[in-house]
Amino acid sequence: MIWAQSPDRVIGLDGGMPWHLPEDLKHFKDRTLGHPVVMGRRTWESFPERFRPLPDRTNIVVSRTLDADDAAGDAVRATGAVVAADFGAGLHAASEADGLDLVWVIGGATLYEQALDVATLAEVTVIDTDVSGDAHAPALDARWRLTQADPSPDGWHTSAEGLRYRFERWERPA
Template sequence: MSKPSLTMIAARARNGVIGHQNRMPWHLPEDLKHFRQQTMGHVVLLGRKTWESIGRPLPGRRMVVISRQSLTLPEGVELAASLDEAVARHATEDEIMVMGGAQIYEQAWSQADRLLLTEIALDPPGDAWLAAPDPAQWQEVSRENGTSQDGVAYAFIEYRRRQAEA
């Protein structure tokens, strides 16, 4: 049995910021729509802090909160003690999405096959960051540039992990 593809999905400011005080430091409706389209119908893994910032299940997705703490979660939302446990529990899925936050992304880098990154042309203050993908390990395969209704430039970028050379 093959393991599922692991896809990280993130929005990142030009300065690497992905969060500030447990919130995204921007409002970009275009990115929210993109996120919804990409994650719909998938198992979505997220950390406790990200869960607390959302505060509710996202319709059309099976959510797994990764935390070593015991949490009271609504019906239909699962708890896993680790990223590995969450992935193993859903081993029959074709693709599992990782939606953050920073600590969960850090754990997922080494296992992920794909990264769907929204790069946002802002430099907000923040307390959670995501490193840029290492070009030695990640190859950009598509880019769609846009400008939000508020005039903020952004790009939807897909990266794939480079295959190790034989």
């Protein structure tokens, strides 16, 4: 799983991110490039059209509403993305396309919750900002361990935009 969040776990507001952090976008691209990405329909729709599908990644869109005979589903498939009816089908599609060595769940909040029991890695960008939001990252319970922080868990990078942030890697035994 990979996401950016505020310290109180806000990840989204009105279908988008409540910040602009180019360093996080680069981190996201560096981590996910060459691997399947599984996302919900609203996450797919939050990307500007010019970025759909995300290049050099198998894009899998999980949606209960984009069925096989739906024009909207056909439009998503026409971009080269795969449409899956549920999270399990999305993982199966990732396995069919690229194997399951590394599959990234990239949002939204509902999909992250569904992935918690199968995921073993969470790349989290913590952005030191106080924002309101209507979508939240899942709480990582005691099974998860912080294995890497850049900079240290008490430190921060400062972006060109002036935001403070750090990259965290959380792992859970399989």
